[in-house]
Amino acid sequence: MYRYDPYDQKIVDERVAQFRDQTRRYLAGELTDDEFRPLRLQNGLYIQRHAPMLRVAVPYGLLSSTQVRKLAHIARTHDKGYAHVTTRQNFQFNWPELKVVPEILAELATVEMHAIQTSGACIRNITSDPFAGVAGDEYIDPRPWCEVLRQWSTFHPEFAFLPRKFKIAVNGAGQDRAVIQCHDIGLELKRDAAGEIGFRVLVGGGMGRTPIIGEEITDFVPWQHIITYCEAILRVYNRYGRRDNLYKARIKILVKALGIAEFKRQVEAEWEFGKNGPNTLTEAEVARVAGHFTTPAYETLPAEDAGYAAQRSANPAFAAWARRNVLAHKVPGYAIVVLSLKDPKRAPGDITAEQLDLVADWADAYSFGEIRATHEQNLVLADVRQSDLFAVWEKARATGLATPTFGLLTDIICCPGGDFCALANAKSIPIANAIQARFDDLDHLYDIGDIELNISGCMNSCGHHHVGHIGILGVDKNGEEWYQVSLGGSQGNNTSIGKVIGRSFAAAEMPDVISKIIDVYLAQRQAGERFIETVRRTGLDPFKLGVYGEAAVKERKHNA
């Protein structure tokens, strides 16, 4: 993975000094709340219900074991012993004290980490495929490009005060695992007819209050020009994006208002000036960065490890885990392991300091010392020998990190919601836990199969509910917490935005509602059909009928 050189280190160290001074001036009354807010946000520091929340950047989700140990240490020393993996591959601490935050940042800097631009109206942490470099369907490794873009966007002086936050995601494989269609800029690595690397560029996607799928602005920008092309997009947005209304300030609103053709015209007119300018990438720089993402020292192994096969036949629990949480690796004899953070006894995405330390140890012992965070709020060991899988499983199981439900109904994406977040309409974690408790039978979960259930505590959509096959959204009705359900959303290559099925529900009703939806699916599905495929084929009507009953559906139709 990328390691800092003295320049990278200096920038991060200088940031610590800068923020230390800003915090000092704030605490001394020299900076007002309004003046300090954007400064702390650009350092990932929110003030939440109970305490500040610190979001630590994990560039494109990649972590070393040393970094994970440091996160464990911070969780133990400055928080309540746990951390949270976010839906943009970052780490979050819920309970640090403002005055120790500079100290935490200084500690992070010792392991080449920071909280730069993890929040605020600037270019945010760049996200990518958690299986980068190891997936069989990858055609171009996105990590070097993410790193090049990370450096370009770090403290970009022109784009530190955009109309609103700006999120970039990069994918380089057959399957989109980075939600590129729901980002302000989504980049898809590809090759042109001559075999040259470049990017298909999507723009104006996003969730939030107005979910929009990004549109293609160009089908190919050669790699040399990707920075200047992004700069042109950002300059048009910075100059003309709306600043009068927070809810209309994202780039997606500008793109919709102008239309993609006119937006493209403006961007390309701007690009004429920047193209071939000094920010044009050089082969030497790309090679330097790519040199950090070398292939690990894989052994030559048989494609199928005999012991692994025997262990699976002998141990059904291991086999169940292997079936869901172990994925194919591009190198024979190796596997990708998903360490689940969806233990029903914990908030989705939460992990304790002890678990973090253990994960770091396993990474060292079994996976070349690296760990990845996923936007589905799990961790990944990307390079495990098949012959080590049993050992990894036994250890993970002993500490609650082997819930064998990756990609199943209870592998829920869930925002912090009303338990932590000041913006929430409703709690989301207890809903997730209640659904997990209802669906605790593994055979039933396996029968239901691949499905994504996402929960957000309010319209800001931190829990990606718009792209959940089942989406749950917390809404406020006269000061009470209610939940709206949508169906048919999807991330990945066929991204779609879910549709609301009808009136919302009280918290206590939610497990039943999900059960009814699942029952409709099980009754309707054709052979081999996944949940989302059934919803797409049948439409919402059978599900409405199953959830609200015949009378309710008829009445609604009549009224409509």
Added chain:
Amino acid sequence: MPKLIKNGQVIDDAAQILVLDETQAPEALTLPEGPLFVPLAVWQAHKGQISGRASVGVWLDSHENVDEIADDLEGITAIALNFPKFTDGRAYSAAALLRSRYGFKGEIRAIGDVLRDQFFFMQRCGFDAIQPKAGKYSDAQLEEALASLKDFSTPYQAAIDQPEPLFRRTQRAA
């Protein structure tokens, strides 16, 4: 006298920022004596007389487009760009455009809600004059605030103050 940070130093500056109230028509205005920044509308109404005058600059608000003065730049010695709120980042692009696309060599001054924690970004985008609101900082605080110009010593990306990105300026070890 009001203070100004110019080329990294605190100096006195007497220039007045002329603000029209709603009743004043730009055309009918008699310009006051002394160093002055006039609003875009006044510039446009009077540029026939004031173009080329060293004591008169133009100021643009954040919603006003620098393209509108592109053809006048030869007669303009100084341009002030207003930050109505420090979180309104349009002036960064405006300054960068003036310097790069339009090759403006005169003074570009940041005015309005100008705070020390943004000095670094302003300087990088081509502002060579930075003027916090009168009374925002004491003289001592303003001297202290000069440190913010140097928050980062080696930025990654190309910008106006440093037109080459780090990867072109140095040979970074692999």
